Amino acid sequence: MSAIADVEIEAAGALHADRQVARRELIRELLHSPAFVIGAFILLVWIICAIFGSAIAPHSPYAQSLLGINKAPSSAHPFGTDQLGRDMLSRVIVGSRDILVIAPLATLLGTVLGTAVGLVMGYYRGIVDDVLGRVVEAFLALPLIVTAVVAIAALGTSNATLIIVIGLVFTPLIARTVRAAVLQERDLDYVAAARLRGEGSLYIMFAEILPNVFSPIVVEFTVRLAYAIFTVLTLTFLGFGVQPPSPDWGLDIATNYGVVSAGYWWEVLFDALAIASLVVAVTLVSESIEGVLER
């Protein structure tokens, strides 16, 4: 009996070491990809801005100066000032905070729920799969923005609503991917072995199948993160997200784009560039991770 246990422990140890080597190999490969390095660097800059924003920013993002409204970029205000005389550079720096909290939390929520639903759909198949499949289809028939707008109209606007709504909308999308991955695993020998050992369905789903479908879930998370940033910013731009006077890129563009025709381009351009740099950075990182994991 003890001999068998020893062998098992040894095998588990070897597996663990293998995994560590594989992980180190993945990280080494990622660091050699220029796309990943550039993306990760930009992302890091924004994360630093999100955490230490108020300390880095030259002015308070809320400080108004009614004598210095709509000022073009100068050495005192490198990104100019807005309609209330607030420093745009400070607003762009601190504006990274909300988006970098809301989007990852929403994606995490969607990934956790989607993984659970996908495991259940793929593992049980049959009627559960059919019913959930129809509900997923119904959700997918609506564009994400439309679903989110409806839900927020019904529930009211707050950052928590935003996280929950986007998380819930992502759930069926992620569930579909996880389900497909589980379908390929459920008939393999290790699942049958676990069943013969008398393990419960929950244990088989979460302790046996889940670790083996982990890479598609990681890929799904990074891809969805870019999409969550896209969606949160769009909803905020439409007035369904972060509320004024919080500094936020989407919100600032919505507030200031009315004065663009008067020539105050700096009040929207830097926010637009900040958004573009963030989404492209996340895409570069997620594409590189996907490329490395699927090889």
Next chain:
Amino acid sequence: MTAFILKRLGLALVTLWILSLIVFFAGQILPGDAGRAILGPLAAPSAVKALDHQLGVDQSVLQQYWNWITHFPGTSQQYQAPIGPILTTALGKSLKLAVFAFIIVVPLGIFGGVFAALKHGKWQDRTITVVGQSALTVPEFVSGIVLILIFSVWLGWLPVSATAPPGSGFFTSLKYLILPVIPLVLILFGYIARMARVGTIEALGSDYARTATLKGLPRGVMIRRHVLRNSLLPTITVVATQTGYLIGGLVVVEFLFRYQGIGLLTYNAAKNRDFPMLEACVLTIGVIYMLVTLIADISFSLLNPRIRLKAAE
């Protein structure tokens, strides 16, 4: 084939019914009393009660759902007018924008994707892939605002608004649509080019492509006759599924450019909590999406003998 179409149609109807339930109950989550929410906290209780009765919200939920379905699309609270005509006009305008976007992006996306695949691994391929992928992730309002800055504010070439003055000719109104269409085109280009690229690379590496090359077909003929025919098939489905993303994009673009289409209508309904209008808009969007996917699925199977035969079994 008929059985296949009927089955797909049946499934679409079931999905649509579930969608109607979801949309209807989203309207029910609104906390508190609809009459109270509209009239405000100072209104007399009798007035609230009368409005509740007029809106039908004092009935049971099932009864309300039945009323909604049988009187679809109903009356807008915000406009105090039947939803049907408002919705049709808006739909027509959005259709104009959408068709314009598709006319530009479908050939462009397919050309870009096929070209990238033929240059697989070279710098042209990498450029198209990176540009397409970046275009895909930048929100429409961001590219829209940059376009407004460049082409309206700085160069003064194109108007900021999307709606041409009344009575202007076809080409003038087309000119007003150029700026709004570009953000939509950028997003769709990414998806379509990616699918066309993957499909073409796959087809180029297939046995039949090799056979065609080995039997001495010139490369151009081989690509036209054997590769494109197979690689563009999946792209049809992608173009159809993009209708969903396109409508999502319409909400943003129509809001940014103040264009009175179904996107702006949905936005206004949500902003003003006009639930009958919102429900009608959302359900219409769902129906459009499902119809387009259904047509795509059917044409896909008509063009693809493998699926056609499988369905006949």
